[in-house]
Amino acid sequence: QQQVKQSPQSLIVQKGGISIINCAYENTAFDYFPWYQQFPGKGPALLIAIRPDVSEKKEGRFTISFNKSAKQFSLHIMDSQPGDSATYFCAASKETGANNLFFGTGTRLTVIP
Amino acid sequence: EADIYQTPRYLVIGTGKKITLECSQTMGHDKMYWYQQDPGMELHLIHYSYGVNSTEKGDLSSESTVSRIRTEHFPLTLESARPSHTSQYLCASSEYSGSYNEQFFGPGTRLTVL
Numbered sequence: 001q002q003q004v005k006q007s008p009q010s011l012i013v014q015k016g017g018i019s020i021i022n023c024a025y026e027n028t029a030f031d032y033f034p035w036y037q038q039f040p041g042k043g044p045a046l047l048i049a050i051r052p053d054v055s056e057k058k059e060g061r062f063t064i065s066f067n068k069s070a071k072q073f074s075l076h077i078m079d080s081q082p083g084d085s086a087t088y089f090c091a092a093s094k095e096t097g098a099n100n101l102f103f104g105t106g107t108r109l110t111v112i113p
Numbered sequence: 114e115a116d117i118y119q120t121p122r123y124l125v126i127g128t129g130k131k132i133t134l135e136c137s138q139t140m141g142h143d144k145m146y147w148y149q150q151d152p153g154m155e156l157h158l159i160h161y162s163y164g165v166n167s168t169e170k171g172d173l174s175s176e177s178t179v180s181r182i183r184t185e186h187f188p189l190t191l192e193s194a195r196p197s198h199t200s201q202y203l204c205a206s207s208e209y210s211g212s213y214n215e216q217f218f219g220p221g222t223r224l225t226v227l
Contacts, residue, residue, distance in 0.1 A: 043203050043218025103155040
């Protein structure tokens with residue numbers, strides 16, 4: 001059973017545009033929601049993360065929006081650049097216990113000049 | 114420089130061979146993980162370890178085995194490789210403090226079993 005559902009599978013955005021990737025989860029025990037960025041030939045790297053006590057977190061051009069009641073969270077990339085072209089994975093975990101990460105299926109973002 | 118290393122990066126091998134994928138980290142992290150990644154699919158956790166002499170199976174059933182004899186080393190072994198084992202294998206590590214911890218990933222090993 002997939003713990004975190006991610007959409008879209010792929011996304012093409014014009015340079016300067018806004019990229020939006022959405023994720024949804026079912027387990028209400030999850031309380032940590034990171035986004036990872038993966039370039040070809042590399043392992044994923046943490047981009048930004050949020051905890052459910054806030055509804056939004058912004059770091060530079062990257063923003064996470066979190067809707068606890070809907071059990072959804074999304075990544076917004078403002079002023080998208082060709083260098084942002086990568087695969088993005090959302091994930092979720094809980095603080096207690098094994099606190100292993102459950103990943104979404106990934107979104108391949110292509111930013112065209 | 115703190116980092117996490119995986120070798121080999123690419124491996125093409127015949128059915129029935131025994132293989133070991135190496136993973137080492139220099140960050141002194143207690144917790145280490147092995148993930149399997151296929152195109153268009155989520156990263157599936159196949160093994161993890163809380164520290165030396167600790168190993169646990171992940172969410173995805175795997176025929177591989179792991180060992181943790183040293184903190185920095187977490188090798189994965191397939192006793193008899195099969196074409197169904199063809200995949201990308203990612204190793205990661207994090208500090209273990211019972212709280213949220215960033216996972217640091219290696220570059221991966223792409224395994225092809227003929």
